[in-house]
Amino acid sequence: MAGSSSKSVLFVCLGNICRSPIAEAVFRKMATEAGVVDKWVIDSGATSDWNIGSSPDARGLACLRNHGTETSHRARQVTKDDFMSFEYILCMDESNLSELNRKAKSVKNYQAKIELLGSYDPQKQRIIQDPYYGSDEDFGKVYEQCVRCCKAFLEANS
Secondary structure: OOOOOOEEEEEEEOOOOOHHHHHHHHHHHHHHHOOOHHHEEEEEEEOOOOOOOOOOOHHHHHHHHHOOOOOOOOOOEOOHHHHHHOOEEEEOOHHHHHHHHHHHOOOOOOOOEEEEHHHHOOOOOOOOOOOOOOOHHHHHHHHHHHHHHHHHHHHHOO
16 A cells, blocks of 8 residues: 555534534544644534534534644535545444445445444443533533544554
């Protein structure tokens, strides 16, 4: 495999305003600190079309800022092209997983590996719960899970 070939990951949740933009920002920061960000295409998206164009949830942005991380992401919905252009599509829960697998069926010869981001969690918490109806503490928990999972995912792919 060529050393210059880029890797790609798309983080996905229901609305692309809470969990997936946090995961995207966490992974981008880790890849930057590891000096490999230029080898990666990193993005996030939603299974739903509810929040297209919206900024991430203010509580998620505050949580990221508290950890020295910024994002300028705007919510977008996963497209058929994503299944061809991304190597990994990592989602947050079983509902996202079944929706992505359903959408992937309409894409011939898609390339993406569709997995739960939580499958990389060394603490074996496979599901990253949606914090939208929760508290700042729930956003903190999502952040910590994303840190553990993204670290393990990056190590597995470097």
